[in-house]
Amino acid sequence: MNKLRILLKANIINTLSLNKLRKKSTGKISPLAILLVLTVVLFAFGFAFMYLFLFGSMFADQGLAALILPLGLTAGSIVTLLTTISTANGYLFRSRDFELLMALPVKPRTVFASKLFYLLITNYVTLLFVYFPTVVVYAVYNRTDWVFWTLSLPVFLLFPLGLITVGSLISYLIGFLTSRFRYRNLLSIIFTIAVFVVVMFINFRSGMIEENPGQFTQDVLSFLDKIKIGNLVFKSLLGDWQNLLLFIGLSVLPFIGFVYLVGKSYVKASLQSRVAYTRKNFRMGTLKGSTQNRALLKREIRRYFSSSIYVINTIVGPILTTILLVVMAINSGPILEQFGQEGSVPEILPFILTAIFTAMLGITSTTSCSLSIEGRQFWILRSAPVREKQIFQAKILLNLLVSVPFILLDVIIANFIIRISLLDSLFMFILPSLLALYMSVIGLYMNILFPRFDYENETKVVKQSLSVLMAMICGFAGAALVLVPGFIVATNVNIVAGYLVELAIVALLVGIATYLLLNQGIKKYKKLIV
Numbered sequence: 136m137n138k139l140r141i142l143l144k145a146n147i148i149n150t151l152s153l154n155k156l157r158k159k160s161t162g163k164i165s166p167l168a169i170l171l172v173l174t175v176v177l178f179a180f181g182f183a184f185m186y187l188f189l190f191g192s193m194f195a196d197q198g199l200a201a202l203i204l205p206l207g208l209t210a211g212s213i214v215t216l217l218t219t220i221s222t223a224n225g226y227l228f229r230s231r232d233f234e235l236l237m238a239l240p241v242k243p244r245t246v247f248a249s250k251l252f253y254l255l256i257t258n259y260v261t262l263l264f265v266y267f268p269t270v271v272v273y274a275v276y277n278r279t280d281w282v283f284w285t286l287s288l289p290v291f292l293l294f295p296l297g298l299i300t301v302g303s304l305i306s307y308l309i310g311f312l313t314s315r316f317r318y319r320n321l322l323s324i325i326f327t328i329a330v331f332v333v334v335m336f337i338n339f340r341s342g343m344i345e346e347n348p349g350q351f352t353q354d355v356l357s358f359l360d361k362i363k364i365g366n367l368v369f370k371s372l373l374g375d376w377q378n379l380l381l382f383i384g385l386s387v388l389p390f391i392g393f394v395y396l397v398g399k400s401y402v403k404a405s406l407q408s409r410v411a412y413t414r415k416n417f418r419m420g421t422l423k424g425s426t427q428n429r430a431l432l433k434r435e436i437r438r439y440f441s442s443s444i445y446v447i448n449t450i451v452g453p454i455l456t457t458i459l460l461v462v463m464a465i466n467s468g469p470i471l472e473q474f475g476q477e478g479s480v481p482e483i484l485p486f487i488l489t490a491i492f493t494a495m496l497g498i499t500s501t502t503s504c505s506l507s508i509e510g511r512q513f514w515i516l517r518s519a520p521v522r523e524k525q526i527f528q529a530k531i532l533l534n535l536l537v538s539v540p541f542i543l544l545d546v547i548i549a550n551f552i553i554r555i556s557l558l559d560s561l562f563m564f565i566l567p568s569l570l571a572l573y574m575s576v577i578g579l580y581m582n583i584l585f586p587r588f589d590y591e592n593e594t595k596v597v598k599q600s601l602s603v604l605m606a607m608i609c610g611f612a613g614a615a616l617v618l619v620p621g622f623i624v625a626t627n628v629n630i631v632a633g634y635l636v637e638l639a640i641v642a643l644l645v646g647i648a649t650y651l652l653l654n655q656g657i658k659k660y661k662k663l664i665v
Contacts, residue, residue, distance in 0.1 A: 142249035200276035207269025219302025244398035282374040431529035452498035453541035485559035500578035503606035576648040
């Protein structure tokens with residue numbers, strides 16, 4: 136047990152980079168780091184409460200206020216399951232520190248338990264942002280008793296156990312089966328993005344509840360009736376002892392069996408999951424020459440698509456805008472009726488669409504972890520006979536190749552929804568593209584300031600690194616600096632003046648970020664050590 140505790144403690148400290156957040160002089164965690172964490176936590180809880188109160192008020196008007204609890208619990212189960220499926224195989228069985236841990240005087244079962252408990256802790260943290268607001272919002276619209284509040288904590292602790300067991304098995308089977316294929320990463324990317332698109336499409340469709348809230352409520356009831364986990368936990372919280380015992384059994388017994396069986400054969404399972412596709416009929420062909428810039432860009436593209444976690448977590452913003460526009464195209468009639476007479480296009484609507492495109496692109500950037508993702512092979516890039524500007528250019532171009540095609544597609548779809556002028560179309564393309572350029576540059580600069588090469592799983596770099604968090608904060612701040620003054624000018628002067636103000640601000644942001652990257656960024660890049 137002592138070895139398990141030490142491994143788990145070391146895993147948490149290494150994953151969250153807690154030692155890097157401490158001041159060297161005092162050894163205490165920096166107040167700025169604490170402020171950043173509190174800001175992210177408050178933002179996540181605020182968003183969850185806002186969303187749940189929206190559904191809670193609608194369900195209360197329909198006389199079905201109790202529906203908010205099974206809906207929130209079902210959403211939490213889906214989030215937990217999808218998160219586990221996307222990360223479990225790479226973290227539990229294909230981690231880069233496998234050889235190091237196997238060399239330690241620790242049993243393989245203890246190593247597996249430490250990794251599984253850390254995965255459980257991360258799922259508890261994620262689930263908390265859904266579970267706690269759901270319970271509170273349910274209590275606002277419904278009467279609760281002491282049984283409900285007494286069971287709320289034990290149910291929360293048991294909730295992820297069965298889901299993690301199922302998700303880990305699915306993740307392992309997907310990794311085991313696709314490892315035999317040449318394009319296993321591409322298959323994993325396509326499958327995960329397909330699931331994400333379906334979920335977000337349903338989510339955006341649910342945003343049109345004002346059209347027919349009664350029908351939407353019936354759809355939710357039908358959906359919850361098919362997915363039993365939310366109703367099972369819901370009845371357990373209300374003190375239905377038969378369902379509570381069933382919930383405990385379905386949560387605890389599979390989890391214990393999973394820990395015992397996999398822990399017993401952990402080394403064998405890890406080695407089998409590391410089997411990779413090999414070409415049996417490989418023939419040496421003629422080597423083709425290429426320019427330095429083209430070779431660097433091809434290298435970035437290959438590295439990008441070699442990691443499913445990298446692709447999925449950096450393509451979220453562009454996909455969200457396209458899904459939103461497709462939903463708006465399907466519901467274009469009611470949307471236009473809300474703004475004015477049917478068939479007419481309010482002057483402010485293209486400006487609002489441009490603001491939506493711009494805000495969505497401030498979510499993620501491929502460059503915020505493009506250096507860290509190199510890992511221990513960063514020295515290869517450093518020793519290449521190319522200038523730092525060429526390396527930066529290739530990484531920035533990759534982010535533009537990911538985002539700009541979606542922006543162009545969004546403009547085309549927007550023209551199908553409403554008839555907008557050529558000037559609106561140009562600004563609708565130029566402004567989000569410039570913000571994507573700003574995110575490319577500032578993301579790369581943040582990664583230079585806060586690199587992380589000592590990771591054993593790519594999830595820690597793509598989703599949990601400080602550079603990604605800082606780039607996201609800069610993206611939100613940049614989008615706000617662009618959109619708020621532009622909207623004020625557009626509503627008080629005219630739309631064109633609002634566009635010009637936004638264009639001037641985003642151009643200034645790009646200039647500042649470029650200056651920082653080409654001056655301080657290059658100096659700090661030369662000092663990076665793996």
